Amino acid sequence: MKKQQNILIIGAGLCGSLLALRLGQRGYNVSLYEMRPDIRTANISAGRSINLALSDRGIKAMKLAGIEDKVRELCIPMNGRMLHDIEGKMVMAPYSGREHEYINSISRGLLNGLLLNEAEKHDNVKIHFNKKCKSVDFENTTALFKDYKSNTEFVEDADVIIATDGAGSALRKSYYLGKKFLFSFSQEWLSHGYKELSFLxxxxxxxxxxxxxxxxxGRDSFMLIALPNLDGSFTVTLFLSYEDGxxxxxxxxxxxxxxxxxQKYFKDALELMPNLIEDFFTNPTSPLGTVKCSPWHYKGNTLLMGDAAHAIVPFYGQGMNASFEDVTVFDKVLDEGHEDWETIFKTYEKHRKRDTDAIADLAIDNFHEMKGHVNNAIFREKRNLEMALEKNFPDNYSSKYSLVTFNEDISYHEAMLKGRAQDKAILNMLADKELDLNDDLKTNLEKVKAATQEILDEDRVAKDFKH
Amino acid sequence: MKKQQNILIIGAGLCGSLLALRLGQRGYNVSLYEMRPDIRTANISAGRSINLALSDRGIKAMKLAGIEDKVRELCIPMNGRMLHDIEGKMVMAPYSGREHEYINSISRGLLNGLLLNEAEKHDNVKIHFNKKCKSVDFENTTALFKDYKSNTEFVEDADVIIATDGAGSALRKSYYLGKKFLFSFSQEWLSHGYKELSFLxxxxxxxxxxxxxxxxxGRDSFMLIALPNLDGSFTVTLFLSYEDGxxxxxxxxxxxxxxxxxQKYFKDALELMPNLIEDFFTNPTSPLGTVKCSPWHYKGNTLLMGDAAHAIVPFYGQGMNASFEDVTVFDKVLDEGHEDWETIFKTYEKHRKRDTDAIADLAIDNFHEMKGHVNNAIFREKRNLEMALEKNFPDNYSSKYSLVTFNEDISYHEAMLKGRAQDKAILNMLADKELDLNDDLKTNLEKVKAATQEILDEDRVAKDFKH
Structure with missing residues (x-):
């Protein structure tokens, strides 16, 4: 396929900026449109920047784009969960038994700015701000934009349009409202919302x-979390029901x-938040939703990517990582040298859809784990055993969390199947006293492996009759 | 609560007609609006009427409305699946080992007509045809209608509005587009469509x-089915992929x-269908979709019921039965004497949602069972064992199919959990040669029960950590 093709990307967030950079590196003519002002020059006050957890799947994409070192400079390693109980006592629960496995707190704004800077270095990449996509004519491969500066509307056409415009995607809305093909779609809201606060x-x-x-x-039915920022502040997030409790x-x-x-539930955090009331009543309360849909593409004309195709709740710290992995997977499909965009899009969705469905479901599971189970005795026993297994058999055991977060060469779907089977095996053996934590670790590793394999085999036999 | 309240029901299909009848019996003032002409007088050619499978959950609702005997007159019992192999050989696979358990083929038009006749006998029930609901103002409890006869629009208000207007519900669309509250919604399409044909x-x-x-x-990736009509015809349905194969x-x-x-796949059926070509090219090809959503109600003003709240694919023969069961469950909540409609609607959804989600998922599973597994050796062994268990231990064993279809006092959700665990237990024991079909039946019953219970226990331990 000719490289001189014009690719229009809608949305210059994390996914769109990385995609523009990568397609620019591959020699395509890229036009990147963003509804907001340039994040690099817009006034964002320090200490309030939202942060995210960058982990191995995201880093793999940074390597692909050759910017790993620059990104690392923006990262603060987080080696585990620091659990605060209601008395204010703290316990560190590591993410992995392997020391080199940790996640990274990173500022969304700084990372996005870096990606835009890198993309702009390519003459074949043009970025346009303050231009909001209102709808996409996916049969004619054109997009309608509103220019927020001149307050006028205009139409752009391209050889292909890729929408990375997030959970409220204009292209996805056009697919849904267009009714030109059978478009499967779901939006699921949690009963909880979130509000951002801060430790200065x-x-x-x-x-x-x-x-x-x-x-x-973690307080069972609600929770507070905090991630560090480079300037010494923490971004704090309260997850709480809208109506219940x-x-x-x-x-x-x-x-x-x-x-x-x-005072009642987060006493030690309150002491660090003289600014609580201002934050609480200034910052919005936002909903938490999951979006799935299919197909992601229309013929070889248009494609959804990132949150536009699969928005997930934030509890596995994988939203950004999944979107970056989209670019890695798409790049690999481009390497396969298919003849036309329709085959590329179809192949990409076929590879990718099962994995983004998996991480969406895992992220909802983890909500329950974070707010409640981290305080539960049997759950802690499981984690302690897993940490010991990872530490002593680093090449032979990975927990579900490690499979998802630190094993970028295992797909989310595979990580989900194996990780859930392991959890089920360990929890049941602990509940039935079939595992003795004082036993030889090697014995316990073998018991866990055997029970996990049995669960996987039994599920497979049953599933063969479901599909 | 006062009985003189005005209830507006949108849609006089099977669910809406039964609901109007039942609420009429309870003394409410009911206005029932339908977009189509009166099905009792409209010209529907014999032999082409669509038929459905009425089973115990639906019959329970007919009993509640006191019309079981009249409905039975419209029924043709179907005692099992008649499996036609590619050579034209037929094998009868019974639905149950208990002789009194069977499903019934019934004409949608005749049943709907009966329900309308019964509803109309109540002075407090008024039915209006040719009036299509375009949207619902759920904050003010009013509905906008278009009168197809006069070609004019008008607004009706009521104390409460219940939408039983099917998979394309106007109220559900108003919930979705209104964006006044967090509305979770999904529509999932199968890759297969269907077309109705007939044996005259x-x-x-x-x-x-x-x-x-x-x-x-059943031909693995596609299938043909046929259900008998009172006039000697069969309604035949082809389920086939839109694009694949x-x-x-x-x-x-x-x-x-x-x-x-x-000729290649349905030779014996073709011989009964001199009218195939006319049917094939006259009748439309229609999609197969599942709709789920939540919440079903807005305050105490409006409520979704039947397909409007939970459209499912037809492969368990439970779409109509589930909608009728909605009315049974709603009636029971009314019996509880709640103070206001909001509590009634909330209680109803809380009881019911998990069950309609379950039957939606079971119906998709059964698609795979019908088109493929009925031909599979191990599946047939499982069914033979289950038939023997049901016959010899009628009070002590029910297959998943029996739990769903013939056990109207067990919820769909419970039937799903238990039925899936039984299937998994039997399939795995057959695959591992842990069940010998020549063994004493009592021994095998106990093995199946023990293995099922173990699966349920293990799932429960694992699930406690997911929610």
């Missing part, structure tokens, strides 16, 4: 609590009630 | 093939190719 840096720019961890205050977003309407709630 | 009666009005069965020509709806475009396809 100390007066001399230091961190008010332990820097290299993802802090969790004694305290919820619906009834936290006065300063007194908010303080009372934090 | 013999010249003297008899049945051309065995009357008391649901006939299946050697033959599909996309490429069956000539008479020659259609005949070739039927």
């Amino acid at each position: 840096p100390t007066e001399n720019g230091g961190f008010k609590t332990y820097k290299n961890a993802l802090h969790i205050w 004694e305290y919820n977003f619906g009834n936290l309407t006065t300063e007194e009630k908010v303080i009372e709630f934090f | 009666p013999t010249e003297n009005g008899g049945f051309k093939t065995y009357k008391n069965a649901l006939h299946i020509w 050697e033959y599909n709806f996309g490429n069956l475009t000539t008479e020659e190719k259609v005949i070739e396809f039927f």
Whole structure:
């Protein structure tokens, strides 16, 4: 296929910027359109920048684009979950028994800016800000934009259009409303919403609590988390039901009630948040949703990628990583040298869809794990055993969390099947006292492996009759 | 709550008509609006009426409305699946080992007409035809209608509005497009579509093939089925992929190719279908979809029921039965004497949602079972064992099919969990040669029960950590 083809990308967020960079590197003519102003020059106050957890799947994509070193400079390693109990006691629960396996807190704004800078270095990549896509004519491969500066509308055409415009994608909306083909689609909302808060840096720019961890205050039906930023601040997020329970977003309407709630459940965090009330009543409460759909493409004309195709809840720290992995997988399909875009898009979706469905489901499971199970005795026994297995048999055992987060060459779907079977095996053996944690570790490894394999085999026999 | 309340029901199909009848019996003022002409007087040619499978959950609702006897007169019992292999050989596979358990072929039009007749006997029930609901203002509890006769639009208000207007529900669309609350929604299409065909009666009005069965020509990736009608005809349905495989709806475009396809795969059926070509090219090809959503209600103003809330694929023969069961469950909630409609709607959805999700998933599983597994040796061994267990231990064993179809006092969700665990237990024990079909039946019953219980226990331990 000719490289001089014109590719229009809608949305210059993390996925769109990386895609523009990579397609630019491959020699395509890329036009990247973004509804917001340029994130590199827009006024974003320090300490309020949202951060994300970058892990091995995302880093693999950074390597592909040759920018791993620059990205590493923006990262703060988080080696585990720092669990805060209701008394204020802290326990560090590592993410892995292998020391080199950790996740990284990174600023969305700084990373996005870096990707835009790198993309712009290519003469064949043009970036346009303040231009919002309103709809896509997927039969004629044109997109309708509104220019927020001139307040006018215009139409752009291209050889292919790729929409990386997030959970509210204009292309996906056009697929849905167009009714030109059978478009499967789902949006599922959690009963919980979230609100961002913050710990500001100390007066001399230091961190008010332990820097290299993802802090969790899990309270069964709600939770608070905190991730560190380079400037010494932490971005803190409260996940809470909209309507249910004694305290919820619906009834936290006065300063007194908010303080009372934090005093009761997050006492040690409250001490670090003199700015709580201002944050709480200034920042919006936002919903948490999962979007799945299929097909992602229309013929060889248009394609959905990133959150536009598969928005997920944030509890596995994999939303950005999954979107970056989309680019890795798409790049690999381009390497296969298919004749036309329709085959490329079809092949890409066929490889990828099962994996993005898997991480969507895993992310919902992890919500329950984070807010509740980390405090549960049998869950902690499982994690302790897994940490010991990973440490002592580094080449022979990976927990579900490790499979998802640190094993970028295993697909999400495979990680889900194997990880869930392992969890089921260990939890059942612990519940039935078939595992003795004082036993020889090697014996326990073999028991876990055998029970996991039996679960996988039995599921396979049953599943063969479902599909 | 006062009985003089005005209830507006949108859609006079099977669910809406039964609901109008039942709410009429309970003394409410009911206005029932339908977009189509009156099905009792509209010209529907005999032999082409669509038929459905009425089973115990549906019959329970008929009993509640006091019309079981009248409905029974419209029924043709089907005692099992008549499996037609590619050579034309037939084998009867019973639905149950208990003789009194069978399903019933019934005409949609005749049953709907009966329900309308019964509803109309109540002075407090008014039915309006040719009036299509375009949208619902769920905050003000009003509905906008178009009158197809006068070609004018008008607005109706009511104390509550219940939408039973099917898979394309106007109320559900208003919920989705209104964006006034977090509305979870999914539509999933199968890659297969369906087309209705027919066996006409013999010249003297008899049945051309065995009357008391649901006939299946399962061919792994596609299938044909036939259900008997009172007039001696059968309604025949072809389920086939739109795009994939050697033959599909996309490429069956000539008479020659259609005949070739039927000659090759459905030879014995073709002999009964001199009218095949006319049917094939006259009747539409329609898609097969599943719709789920939540919440079903908005405050105490509006409620979705039947297919409007949960459209499912037809492969378990449970679409109509599930909608009728909605009315049974709703009626029971009304009996509880709640103070206001919001509590009634919330309670109803809380009871019901898990069950309609379950039957939606079971119906998709059964698609694979019908087109393929019925031909598979191990599947047949499982069914033979289950038939023997049901026959010899009628009070002590029910297959998944029996739990879903003949056990109206067990919820769909419970039937799914138990039925899937039983299937998994039996299939794995057969695959591992842990069940000997020549063994004492009592021994095998106990083995199946023990293995099923173990699966349920292990799933429960693992699931406690997912939610």
